[in-house]
Amino acid sequence: MSFIHANIIHLLAAVWFVICWGGYTRYASWKGRDTACLASVLHLYREDWMRRMLLRDNRIADASVVGNLERNASFFASSTLIILAGILTVLGASERAVSLLADIPMVQQASQGMSEIKLLCLALVFVYAFFTFSWCMRQYNFAAILIGSAPMIGERHVSEQERKAFAARAARVISMAANQFNFGLRSYYFGMTMLAWFVSPWLFMLMSAGVVLVLYRREFHSDVLDVMVYTPTEAPLPEANKEAV
Secondary structure (H helix, E strand, C coil): CHHHHHCHHHHHHHHHHHHHHHHHHHHHHHHCCCCCCHHHHHHHHHHHHHHHHCCCCCCHHHHHHHHHHHHHHHHHHHHHHHHHHHHHHHHHCHHHHHHHHHCCCCCCCCCHHHHHHHHHHHHHHHHHHHHHHHHHHHHHHHHHHHHHCCCCCCCCCCCHHHHHHHHHHHHHHHHHHHHHHHHHHHHHHHHHHHHHHHCCHHHHHHHHHHHHHHHHHHHHCCHHHHHHHCCCCCCCCCHHHHHHC
């Protein structure tokens, strides 16, 4: 009880961090059901991709795209293991790390036990990131298998309804993999904010709320989203015609 009373601000900061992360994840999933966002718009593009893929005899380019997406997840999974190794190394020398932090100005002092808890929480965040990226890699493998099993043009025993169902199913698998990749990236975003916890719990809470604002802005109101949603209905006028008008 004395430990809790002495570190109540740090514990409240950790609770606020969990609320920001988990709350935004649920909010983004709920709002994306009826609002244009990066996830929902990209899913529509993936459905178009799969429908057009079924019209091609050569699917090498499609398999290459899935392979590139899988390599991105593999890169982050490997990087996460390196980060975890660094965190565990610092955890093994926590006493020296606490003494180094004490020499930095504007850093709120914390006990060695509290500092070790912070490092363990940071490690848990990146453990979660590793699991999401590794699961993302497996789902892209599933998508590659689906592309390999896609019906070819001219197969008479495959109806048009079956082709549409296959396209929707394949697009859904790729979107599920992309969602896991997105969860892993969020882990990196929120993991970076935990570095502020070693400076001050108040700064940690402020940075957690700031990351939520950044993620919301990028997923629901970013410029790239406006570009992907907007489709011109007519060709633009040439410059000469514009001047004449």
